[in-house]
Amino acid sequence: MRRRPRDTSDSRSARGRRRGLPRDRPLRISSRPVPDRGDSIATERETRSRLLSAGERLFADRGFKDVTVREICRAARANVAAVNYHFRDKLGLYRAVLQSAIDRMRETTDAAREAGTGHPAEDRLRIYISIFIRRLLADRRGTVHRLVTREMMDPTPALDMIIEQGVLPRMQYLSEVIADLLGCAVSDPRVGRSVASVWTQSAAYVANPIAERLGGPIAPTPDDVDAIAQHITEFSLAGIRAIRRPRA
Numbered sequence: 001m002r003r004r005p006r007d008t009s010d011s012r013s014a015r016g017r018r019r020g021l022p023r024d025r026p027l028r029i030s031s032r033p034v035p036d037r038g039d040s041i042a043t044e045r046e047t048r049s050r051l052l053s054a055g056e057r058l059f060a061d062r063g064f065k066d067v068t069v070r071e072i073c074r075a076a077r078a079n080v081a082a083v084n085y086h087f088r089d090k091l092g093l094y095r096a097v098l099q100s101a102i103d104r105m106r107e108t109t110d111a112a113r114e115a116g117t118g119h120p121a122e123d124r125l126r127i128y129i130s131i132f133i134r135r136l137l138a139d140r141r142g143t144v145h146r147l148v149t150r151e152m153m154d155p156t157p158a159l160d161m162i163i164e165q166g167v168l169p170r171m172q173y174l175s176e177v178i179a180d181l182l183g184c185a186v187s188d189p190r191v192g193r194s195v196a197s198v199w200t201q202s203a204a205y206v207a208n209p210i211a212e213r214l215g216g217p218i219a220p221t222p223d224d225v226d227a228i229a230q231h232i233t234e235f236s237l238a239g240i241r242a243i244r245r246p247r248a
Contacts, residue, residue, distance in 0.1 A: 048086045050076035056097045060146040064094050064156050090228045093160050098151070101144045108135050113173055121180035125198075128177065133229040134203060135218050142206040171195055173189035181240050190243050197239065201232045 053077035058067045069090050073080045087093040112131045116124035136145065151162055178194045179186045204211070205220075205228055220228070 003018055015193050032169060042150065044086075047076070047078050047082055051078055051086060052097060052100065055070060055093050056100065056143060056147070057141075059097055060141070060143045060150070063150045064158075065154065083132065089176060091157065095161070098158050098162060101147045102162060102166040104135075104144055105148075106169060108132055109170045109173055110239060116177075121177055122237060124177045124238065125174075125181065128200075129198070129233045129236070130229045133205070133232065134225055136202060137205060137228070140207060142208070142220060145203065145206045167178075174198060178240060181237075182244050194236070194240055196245070197233070198236050201235065 051072060055067075055072050058072060058075060067090075067230070069083045070080055072090075072093065073082055076082070083093050087096055108131060112124075112128040115131065116127045117125065136142075139145075148162055148166070150224060151159055174195045175186045175191050178198075179188065179191050182188065182190055184190065
């Protein structure tokens with residue numbers, strides 16, 4: 001007579017209990033919420049944006065060399081390691097800040113070029129100055145101007161990107177317009193001098209402690225801006241006409 005195999009599962013379970021092995025237990029699913037990756041990405045973007053904003057303000061106020069990573073992170077309410085995480089180092093953050101300023105410079109130049117297409121040279125100069133002055137004075141802190149000026153006075157490895165991407169396209173466009181007004185080649189020395197004259201007149205109206213003490217408008221109204229743009233235009237055109245005439 002064949003014996004039926006004995007079911008040993010219960011005895012094995014009992015032996016396991018005697019040996020102190022854990023019993024089979026149901027899987028418990030944690031009720032703790034899993035972080036949303038989308039929220040994490042949004043937080044990282046917000047931190048990066050705050051670092052850029054704080055860096056722009058501090059670099060414009062004091063320059064690249066006199067600002068520390070710790071100061072930037074404190075102003076941005078960010079962990080001190082955040083600059084390295086998002087930009088690799090302080091120079092990386094500085095380049096990103098300058099790139100934002102350069103983009104705004106190019107937007108102004110492109111807007112003036114597009115608006116002036118098909119117009120006579122005098123009108124193109126008038127349009128350029130009007131657009132440039134409006135955008136320059138709309139920035140009450142003069143952030144872009146001060147960033148570029150500080151970089152030119154105390155250069156860093158980022159100087160070339162400002163010149164190649166921001167300054168040269170603007171100078172080339174102004175040179176073309178003024179060469180047309182003078183009826184000469186762009187390489188004529190009078191063109192470069194005239195470009196410098198137009199540009200530096202605008203800089204005089206950027207908010208600064210000296211201008212404030214001399215009675216300049218701290219917060220120019222739209223009428224002030226229009227009057228400034230018209231003055232620079234008429235003054236520049238008069239000077240260009242004067243040097244265009246042959247000397248006796």
